[in-house]
Every structure is written in structure tokens, then in C-alpha cells.
Amino acid sequence: MTRKHNPDRRKFLKGVGIAGAGAAIADHLWTEADAEEKPGTPATLSGNVGIKLDVNGTARDVQVEPRTTLLNALRNHLEPAVTGPKLVCDVGTCGACTVMLDGKPAYSCLVLAVDAVNRKITTVEGLGSPESPNAVQAAFVEQDALMCGFCTPGFVTTISAYLKKNPNPSLDEVREACKGNFCRCGTYPRVFEAALAAAKSTAG
Numbered sequence: 220m221t222r223k224h225n226p227d228r229r230k231f232l233k234g235v236g237i238a239g240a241g242a243a244i245a246d247h248l249w250t251e252a253d254a255e256e257k258p259g260t261p262a263t264l265s266g267n268v269g270i271k272l273d274v275n276g277t278a279r280d281v282q283v284e285p286r287t288t289l290l291n292a293l294r295n296h297l298e299p300a301v302t303g304p305k306l307v308c309d310v311g312t313c314g315a316c317t318v319m320l321d322g323k324p325a326y327s328c329l330v331l332a333v334d335a336v337n338r339k340i341t342t343v344e345g346l347g348s349p350e351s352p353n354a355v356q357a358a359f360v361e362q363d364a365l366m367c368g369f370c371t372p373g374f375v376t377t378i379s380a381y382l383k384k385n386p387n388p389s390l391d392e393v394r395e396a397c398k399g400n401f402c403r404c405g406t407y408p409r410v411f412e413a414a415l416a417a418a419k420s421t422a423g
């Protein structure tokens with residue numbers, strides 16, 4: 220799919236990405252042309268770099284450009300792809316791309332893949348399976364907490380991370396925990412009911 224040029228996104232990536240990417244990018248990324256530049260001339264990052272990502276407990280080798288987001292790497296560069304995290308806004312406003320990074324929810328569209336090296340990445344696929352769902356996944360099914368389902372992986376991941384931190388939340392706390400996730404179908408009441416049901420099912 221062809222994506223329109225978005226100057227704000229480029230600015231963001233330039234601001235947060237290159238500094239963070241520095242630690243993970245090998246010397247060979249500096250092209251020959253860069254190497255021949257005169258001292259004092261800012262060098263340019265280009266080309267692919269091979270990195271290893273820990274996705275759902277499995278080390279996955281992947282080739283990405285330094286500017287590639289984690290979401291893009293998961294969905295479009297890994298083979299086989301990891302498509303649980305969804306691409307919706309791509310600018311950190313909807314939560315559909317939520318993954319856990321070292322157990323904490325993060326928008327994978329705002330994280331560079333190279334910055335996810337040496338971090339534990341958990342997607343909705345890593346939380347459970349159709350045969351053995353985690354409590355939140357099971358509660359979403361039981362409470363019928365989805366309509367189109369596009370936002371669902373993000374909610375399930377956010378709530379799964381939150382219940383580890385607060386296993387017995389109130390409705391208000393669940394609502395607060397989900398404030399970074401948006402559902403265009405408006406299934407919020409059932410999503411919150413599912414979160415409370417999941418907490419109840421794992422209590423004690």
C-alpha cells in the first residue's frame with residue numbers, strides 16, 4: 220500500500236529514532252559514500268540492518284531499515300508475519316498496535332524496531348491461543364466484547380498488562396487503564412465488563 224508523505228511523522232522519527240537507534244546499529248550501516256565524506260560532514264544512515272527481536276519468547280531474525288517501526292517489522296518484515304497488532308492510525312493515537320515491551324503496554328507504531336532489540340516483545344498471539352486463551356482473551360469471547368474486532372488485540376494486550384499490575388481493579392480503574400485504546404464500534408461497556416470478568420476469574 221502506498222503511504223502519503225507525512226512531515227509530522229518524519230519529524231517525530233527523526234527526533235526520537237535516530238538517537239535511540241544508534242546503540243543498535245552496526246558500523247556497516249554507514250555506507251561507503253558516507254565513509255568518503257569529509258570530516259565534519261553529517262553522515263547519513265541508510266540500508267538494511269539485521270537485528271534479532273524477541274517476539275513472544277522466540278528469537279526472530281529480521282532485516283529492517285533504521286526507520287522501520289516495530290509495528291511494520293512485525294507485520295511486514297518478519298516471516299512468518301505477526302499480525303495481531305493492527306495498523307490503524309500509525310501515529311500513536313488509537314492503541315490498535317499495542318504490544319507489551321518488557322511487560323508494559325506500548326504503541327508499536329511509535330517504537331523503532333532497532334529500539335526493541337534486547338527487549339521482550341509480547342503480542343496478543345503470545346498471550347494465549349484459541350485452544351488455551353488467557354483470562355482476558357477468554358473473557359472477551361464470553362462477554363462478546365467485540366464487533367469488527369479491529370481494536371480488540373490492542374485492548375486485550377493493554378488489559379492483560381494492566382491486570383498483572385492491578386489484579387482486582389474497579390470499573391473506573393479499568394476505564395483509566397484503557398484510555399489509550401479506541402474502539403470505533405463503541406464496544407466499551409462490554410470491553411470493560413470483560414476486563415472485570417477476567418480479573419474475577421483469576422482472583423484467588
Ligand code: FES
Nearest residue numbers: 309311313314328
Ligand atoms: S496504529 Fe499505533 S496507536 Fe494507532
Ligand code: FES
Nearest residue numbers: 366368402403404
Ligand atoms: S470492535 Fe470495531 S473498532 Fe473496536
